[in-house]
Amino acid sequence: MFSFVVRRILHMLLVLVGISAMVFLIFFATPGADPAARIAGRNATPDTVAAVRKEFGLDKPLPVQYVLMMDHLLVTRDLTSFVNRGEKIVPEIEEAAPVTLSLVLGAAVIWVVFGVLVGVIAAAFKDTVIDRGLMVAGLIGVSIPVFWLGEVVNLLTQSRLHDTFLFSWVPALGYVPLRANPLGWFAALVLPWITLAVLYIGIYGRVLRANLIEALNEDYIRTARAKGLSDWQVLTRHALRCSLISFVTMFGLDFGALVGGGALLTEVVFGLQGVGALTYRALEDLDLPMIMATVIYASFFVVVSNASVDILYAAIDPRVRER
Amino acid sequence: MSGEAKASILEVRDLTVSFRTERGLVRAVDGVSLTLNEREILSVVGESGSGKTLTVLSVMGLVHSPNAIVEGSIRFRGRELIGLPDREMRRIRGGAIAMIFQNPMTALTPVYTIGHQIAEQVRAHRRFSRRAAWAHAVALLASVGIPNPSGAAHRFPHELSGGMRQRGVIAMALSCDPALLLADEPTTALDVTVQAQILDLIRKLRSEFGSSVILITHNMGVVAEIADRVAVMYAGRIVERAETRALFREPRHPYTLGLLGSIPPLEGERPRRLPAIPGVPPSPFAIPAGCPFAPRCRWSQAACAARPPLLAEEGHETACILSPEARAAARSELLAAPVGAT
Numbered sequence: 243m244f245s246f247v248v249r250r251i252l253h254m255l256l257v258l259v260g261i262s263a264m265v266f267l268i269f270f271a272t273p274g275a276d277p278a279a280r281i282a283g284r285n286a287t288p289d290t291v292a293a294v295r296k297e298f299g300l301d302k303p304l305p306v307q308y309v310l311m312m313d314h315l316l317v318t319r320d321l322t323s324f325v326n327r328g329e330k331i332v333p334e335i336e337e338a339a340p341v342t343l344s345l346v347l348g349a350a351v352i353w354v355v356f357g358v359l360v361g362v363i364a365a366a367f368k369d370t371v372i373d374r375g376l377m378v379a380g381l382i383g384v385s386i387p388v389f390w391l392g393e394v395v396n397l398l399t400q401s402r403l404h405d406t407f408l409f410s411w412v413p414a415l416g417y418v419p420l421r422a423n424p425l426g427w428f429a430a431l432v433l434p435w436i437t438l439a440v441l442y443i444g445i446y447g448r449v450l451r452a453n454l455i456e457a458l459n460e461d462y463i464r465t466a467r468a469k470g471l472s473d474w475q476v477l478t479r480h481a482l483r484c485s486l487i488s489f490v491t492m493f494g495l496d497f498g499a500l501v502g503g504g505a506l507l508t509e510v511v512f513g514l515q516g517v518g519a520l521t522y523r524a525l526e527d528l529d530l531p532m533i534m535a536t537v538i539y540a541s542f543f544v545v546v547s548n549a550s551v552d553i554l555y556a557a558i559d560p561r562v563r564e565r
Numbered sequence: 566m567s568g569e570a571k572a573s574i575l576e577v578r579d580l581t582v583s584f585r586t587e588r589g590l591v592r593a594v595d596g597v598s599l600t601l602n603e604r605e606i607l608s609v610v611g612e613s614g615s616g617k618t619l620t621v622l623s624v625m626g627l628v629h630s631p632n633a634i635v636e637g638s639i640r641f642r643g644r645e646l647i648g649l650p651d652r653e654m655r656r657i658r659g660g661a662i663a664m665i666f667q668n669p670m671t672a673l674t675p676v677y678t679i680g681h682q683i684a685e686q687v688r689a690h691r692r693f694s695r696r697a698a699w700a701h702a703v704a705l706l707a708s709v710g711i712p713n714p715s716g717a718a719h720r721f722p723h724e725l726s727g728g729m730r731q732r733g734v735i736a737m738a739l740s741c742d743p744a745l746l747l748a749d750e751p752t753t754a755l756d757v758t759v760q761a762q763i764l765d766l767i768r769k770l771r772s773e774f775g776s777s778v779i780l781i782t783h784n785m786g787v788v789a790e791i792a793d794r795v796a797v798m799y800a801g802r803i804v805e806r807a808e809t810r811a812l813f814r815e816p817r818h819p820y821t822l823g824l825l826g827s828i829p830p831l832e833g834e835r836p837r838r839l840p841a842i843p844g845v846p847p848s849p850f851a852i853p854a855g856c857p858f859a860p861r862c863r864w865s866q867a868a869c870a871a872r873p874p875l876l877a878e879e880g881h882e883t884a885c886i887l888s889p890e891a892r893a894a895a896r897s898e899l900l901a902a903p904v905g906a907t
Contacts, residue, residue: 369631461671467627468666469686469737470659475653479685480674559676560721 246556248565254549263417266308269534270300277530280324321531331535334520339539341417342516344427345508346500348435353442354493358482360443361450361489366477368455376447381504383444392437392511399433415513434512438505442496446489453485460484477487494551501547502540574745574777575601575624576690580637581618582628582801591849594619595801596637598875601745605772606778608792608809610785610824612846616801617781618667621747623647626654639744651675660690667750669731679706679733680718683740688742705736708759709766709782720774728759735766739767742774749781764791789813797821800847800857816900817883817892819862826899827831840899864895 276296416428506518525530683702706714752760823842844861
């Protein structure tokens with residue numbers, strides 16, 4: 243198990259270096275993408291472009307450029323935006339990351355808990371009204387666009403019903419740092435969490451139910467029943483553990499993608515200045531260093547959460563450890 | 566019936582298992598009755614789909630499909646099992662009645678160690694501490710002949726060979742000293758040397774714990790080696806039942822004759838082709854109203870259109886209308902030499 247974890251982490255580092263190199267090449271070395279011209283702005287004279295090129299080290303060979311860029315990004319952390327000169331990029335991301343992390347972590351807790359509940363209950367009551375009801379509700383959850391749901395939530399809690407006892411506690415849109423005010427943090431985020439989680443509860447519940455029902459047909463379930471275990475014990479101890487693989491796989495991918503900026507729509511709707519919103523702005527302005535930094539940041543979370551998932555697999559299923 | 570002096574542990578009367586399907590009600594087990602005595606090994610033989618597995622699953626209360634209807638009476642030590650509340654059935658299941666399944670490769674949950682799975686059953690039935698249950702599991706693994714049992718208890722199913730897994734499954738079934746063991750083709754998936762060891766283990770279970778065993782198999786060699794009595798099933802019914810020795814010496818039902826006739830002889834000239842029973846078993850949707858074997862039977866006659874009762878003659882029961890003379894003729898035709906009676 244230990245060597246598996248070490249191997250997986252080394253593998254992860256290698257992938258991260260590869261991604262950073264690739265992202266760098268795409269943004270700085272593709273033909274036509276002259277970063278010096280972008281920095282210098284429109285209508286700049288060739289002299290200015292040449293000066294910029296020298297100033298940013300863009301006249302050096304590519305490998306040196308890559309190392310310089312990574313040095314600015316990760317070590318000295320003084321990489322600046324091309325668009326708003328003087329704006330440092332790393333602090334921007336550092337400021338946005340806790341917002342996104344808070345949003346996604348909270349939503350993840352909700353969707354994992356309720357996804358498992360929905361899946362297990364639906365499987366336990368397979369083909370009954372409870373099962374059908376949950377699956378229809380899940381399908382509705384999957385089908386509702388998150389920005390629409392978010393706007394409806396805002397409409398109700400910020401405007402129409404805000405003055406009733408139900409939602410008078412809802413603070414104005416925006417983020418409240420956890421350290422400054424834990425209660426405020428929770429109050430500001432609980433509605434975005436639920437809004438973001440609805441879609442995933444639907445997906446995860448449905449997938450888990452399908453996997454559980456498949457597992458319940460396995461021979462070892464019959465053995466477990468023959469041992470004299472109750473239906474609930476058979477379901478939770480034997481079927482659930484063996485059905486978690488695809489659940490965990492999906493979680494790794496979804497969690498990584500959301501932390502990496504995929505929660506953009508939720509962030510925008512609820513006025514949260516997270517990484518998604520940051521990426522969106524950078525893309526609008528074609529702010530190359532910012533795009534590169536956010537992409538590397540996103541890939542970092544995708545890769546890390548996938549590595550965690552692999553390690554989790556090994557914990558869940560002993561057959562994985564030997565590969 | 567023989568062994569009337571012994572107490573019976575299991576009495577099945579008119580067991581019928583039917584399934585609701587889109588094409589109507591299907592009877593998979595049709596009026597099966599059997600009695601099992603203390604310390605007796607009863608073998609149930611028959612081809613796939615003859616209802617043997619469903620019969621023992623009914624005894625376990627493990628016919629789980631919502632479309633299944635189990636009727637009749639199953640009395641275990643005088644207690645009716647059909648209709649028993651699930652909570653009480655669970656206490657018996659895995660405790661007084663245990664079951665070994667056919668395929669050891671898939672019968673164990675892949676994500677738990679073998680020791681954990683045995684200890685889980687022990688703790689489901691006995692007030693054992695975790696530690697005591699684990700120690701019991703290790704002792705059981707040792708008693709079924711697993712080398713280094715304390716190490717093996719920490720192994721996952723995929724780390725063990727088929728024979729070792731089946732021993733693990735058997736150790737699990739034996740964990741609460743069952744009075745009745747139901748073994749569903751326990752040796753089918755194993756190679757011959759391991760088969761012999763597993764059969765020894767079942768025999769030892771009877772001699773040491775005094776358990777009764779129902780052994781499902783389609784291997785006549787296994788039957789001859791281990792069973793006291795044999796019940797032959799065809800299309801959900803028992804067609805012949807006798808003490809093992811009597812059945813091999815004097816098979817009476819044409820289906821049993823066909824089964825025994827298809828075993829290659831050990832001595833004498835080697836047949837160019839093994840005789841096979843012509844035709845295929847009836848589809849469960851279209852079981853003949855009379856004798857279910859009649860369409861494949863060489864000796865079928867008009868009277869076979871009525872369902873033949875299971876009639877006893879010196880403790881040897883047969884559901885066939887053929888006269889003793891006709892049976893003798895059929896026997897000498899199909900079986901050149903008497904098949905190795907034990």
